[in-house]
Amino acid sequence: MLQKKICMVGAFATGKTSLVARYVQGIYSDKYQTTVGVKIDKKSIQIEGQDLNLILWDIHGEDEFQKIRMSYLRGSAAYILVVDGTRRDTLRTAFQLQTRVEETIGKVPFITIFNKYDQSQAWEIGEEDLEELSQRQWVYCMGSARTGLGVEECFITLAQLMI
Amino acid sequence: MLNLPQPIVTFLCSTVVRDRFPAYLQVSQEGELLAFGGDCDRYGLSPLHIHQLVDEQIDFLAGLLPLQDPAMHIPFLEIEEDIIAEVHLFTAQNEDWVIFFDATTENEKHVLIQQKVNDLSLLRRKQARSLGQWMHPETVAENILDIQPAGEQKLLTILVIKCCNIAGLEDQTMAVNPLKALDTYLSTISPLVLDEGGIIHQSIGNSIVAVFGAVPSTREAPKQAIAASMRILDACEKHTSSHPSSKCALVVTTGVVTVGLLQVGFGKTLTVMGHPMDVAVNLNETSQPGTLIIDKQTFDRLDQRQKYFLATSQSGSTMAGLPSLYSYCKR
Numbered sequence: 234m235l236q237k238k239i240c241m242v243g244a245f246a247t248g249k250t251s252l253v254a255r256y257v258q259g260i261y262s263d264k265y266q267t268t269v270g271v272k273i274d275k276k277s278i279q280i281e282g283q284d285l286n287l288i289l290w291d292i293h294g295e296d297e298f299q300k301i302r303m304s305y306l307r308g309s310a311a312y313i314l315v316v317d318g319t320r321r322d323t324l325r326t327a328f329q330l331q332t333r334v335e336e337t338i339g340k341v342p343f344i345t346i347f348n349k350y351d352q353s354q355a356w357e358i359g360e361e362d363l364e365e366l367s368q369r370q371w372v373y374c375m376g377s378a379r380t381g382l383g384v385e386e387c388f389i390t391l392a393q394l395m396i
Numbered sequence: 397m398l399n400l401p402q403p404i405v406t407f408l409c410s411t412v413v414r415d416r417f418p419a420y421l422q423v424s425q426e427g428e429l430l431a432f433g434g435d436c437d438r439y440g441l442s443p444l445h446i447h448q449l450v451d452e453q454i455d456f457l458a459g460l461l462p463l464q465d466p467a468m469h470i471p472f473l474e475i476e477e478d479i480i481a482e483v484h485l486f487t488a489q490n491e492d493w494v495i496f497f498d499a500t501t502e503n504e505k506h507v508l509i510q511q512k513v514n515d516l517s518l519l520r521r522k523q524a525r526s527l528g529q530w531m532h533p534e535t536v537a538e539n540i541l542d543i544q545p546a547g548e549q550k551l552l553t554i555l556v557i558k559c560c561n562i563a564g565l566e567d568q569t570m571a572v573n574p575l576k577a578l579d580t581y582l583s584t585i586s587p588l589v590l591d592e593g594g595i596i597h598q599s600i601g602n603s604i605v606a607v608f609g610a611v612p613s614t615r616e617a618p619k620q621a622i623a624a625s626m627r628i629l630d631a632c633e634k635h636t637s638s639h640p641s642s643k644c645a646l647v648v649t650t651g652v653v654t655v656g657l658l659q660v661g662f663g664k665t666l667t668v669m670g671h672p673m674d675v676a677v678n679l680n681e682t683s684q685p686g687t688l689i690i691d692k693q694t695f696d697r698l699d700q701r702q703k704y705f706l707a708t709s710q711s712g713s714t715m716a717g718l719p720s721l722y723s724y725c726k727r
Contacts, residue, residue: 236455236458238458238459246517265518267507269503269506269507269510270472270473270503272473273455273473286455288455288456293510294514296514299510307460307464307465307468309459310459322583325580
């Protein structure tokens with residue numbers, strides 16, 4: 234079976250761990266627990282008749298004290314940029330991270346997920362932001378680890394981009 | 397081993413190293429597991445099979461081996477639930493070695509600190525948002541700002557920050573979308589002002605006016621303003637690596653101003669008027685990118701930070717009645 238390493242990257246508290254928990258175990262907790270270091274998870278899927286083992290690297294969030302070590306991304310087949318849709322500044326962090334990741338591992342498929350889409354009253358992502366992503370030709374989707382909306386689709390879309 | 401006598405090496409191995417439950421893997425350049433040992437069970441690594449591909453047996457090694465760099469260190473890696481490993485990967489004698497140590501306790505300490513930092517950061521953001529959007533201005537004035545809604549005279553420190561090269565041509569991003577560039581500046585600067593006890597008074601064009609001393613604090617307003625200014629200059633310096641043209645010009649003045657709430661349209665807005673404000677705005681117009689100019693009133697209240705400032709006559713301003721000025725010189 235093909236093994237594919239996928240890294241979750243983004244600013245702190247964007248919901249990377251929750252997205253993995255929702256996708257792999259189908260669970261969600263409202264309590265925010267920060268990730269320090271890396272958590273490894275695995276999910277076996279079948280895409281277009283091909284069996285894949287997705288090895289998910291849930292990497293701690295980027296903040297002013299804790300920078301992501303780009304060496305963690307070595308050997309990645311793809312990555313997911315996680316943005317908190319209720320914190321627009323996390324989109325800027327995603328832009329910066331994408332540049333650094335590409336400098337380290339080159340061009341590999343990636344997808345941006347705007348998490349917390351269930352919190353529409355606090356949503357800070359505007360049309361102009363999505364327009365910018367389109368101009369950059371980034372693949373993106375809306376999702377919610379809490380409700381499960383768009384989570385599976387995000388991983389499946391990325392897997393399709395990989396094979 | 398670092399010229400340590402054998403008894404010490406033996407002692408360290410039988411105490412410090414043993415207590416961290418070491419385990420190791422030896423892997424060929426073709427990715428085949430050549431040997432393993434130590435407490436592999438603890439890290440959920442077993443069953444392991446010699447002469448089989450290691451990345452098919454240990455998920456997290458997929459794509460990592462053979463190592464591209466001479467060594468790699470992962471301080472906290474959770475492979476098995478509730479067990480955190482510190483992992484070292486290195487190449488020696490044409491083979492890759494992977495060493496595991498238990499880092500569960502160390503991780504718990506880090507999580508506690510990082511959780512606090514992140515929680516505070518999220519809280520700070522929520523507060524800033526609440527102040528700006530959801531509270532009635534008079535409630536803010538009476539309960540959060542230390543001012544009378546009807547107006548009063550107060551000794552405040554004014555910080556004016558000009559975001560330079562917003563429409564500059566040397567940086568493509570900024571030339572394409574100056575509003576986005578200004579938004580980036582604002583998002584960087586605002587938390588630093590709030591952190592140091594200031595409030596964003598207003599934003600005029602590409603300049604931001606912050607006020608210190610309106611929010612009750614145990615620190616003196618000039619010291620707060622200078623601390624914020626230095627952090628802003630540092631932030632700009634870091635940002636300069638990716639956006640060479642991003643720089644700010646800062647001016648800080650201190651003095652008695654009239655402060656209060658003024659009815660504007662359907663709402664009320666904080667108003668600050670007086671000579672220190674006029675001087676700060678005027679000086680800022682002619683300030684050079686990357687500079688921090690302060691007036692004598694601010695300088696006199698700085699204590700040990702005075703050493704970072706030198707008297708300057710250059711202001712470029714033609715304004716009459718300018719006070720003595722000092723310029724920041726980073727040492």
